[in-house]
Amino acid sequence: MELDLDLARKVLDAQPFSRLLEARITAFADGVATLEIDIRDELRQQNGLVHGGVLAYAADNTLTFAAGTVAGANLVTAGFSIDYLKPALGETLRARAEVVRAGRTRVVCRCDISTVDGDGVETLCAVAQGSIAVASGG
Template sequence: MSVGSKPDNILAYAREIFSNQPFTAFIGAELHSCGSDGVEIYLSIGETLKQQHGFVHGGVLSYMADNAVTFAGGIALGGDAVTSEFKINYLRPAQGSALVARARALHAGKRQSVCQCDVFVICQGVETLCAVAQGTVVAVNS
């Protein structure tokens, strides 16, 4: 799909792209929702995603934020996109049963979008903010 052409079903299009990401499949992330108002990615926390202190590895939190930012930016731009710049702040260690990343586009131009993401850890049904990120997403020419 080229930038500027909107798919008929954004969620179906996003899930197709999501399913073609080998690393995403490897860690077991799921695209829960996707639309013009934002993106939500979910990941169950297993032992293989933790570091030596028992916290979710920072790279996993970064993956969640980066992927959510890229999907939010791609939707805002109307097509395939990649992250060109990204920053994350880790607020607290993530310990719990799952992670959820929620991203939205703050601004979209013709070729780039600036997006923001909050990453929450879920522990005993309670969401706690553990990281925030911001990134610039650029359209990929088809």
């Protein structure tokens, strides 16, 4: 089965938590994946900023989808780190991940998480790096 944008969207839609967040994949090919989430009040913390857990979700999923473009669908996140750089404010949250190195059992990826305002201006809010494990046995 060939992995492409349509299949990636079906995989994302099969994740109940991703449906809850109304996440969508906008790019999936050649070592790169992009995931977007419209920012709404339910995703904010008490000070009006997008909750850090939403940014971490975006990093986690986008890192794994980027790995999937080169290593197939049988993957799990082994671990990732995230650094929050600026408060997340705007209309859309955009996570873009790319493969740094693909090995036989692990794929290392990095991810930039930005917000996009109504004029299309992106502001980098967080960066993440992760290790994605190629699951054995199916």
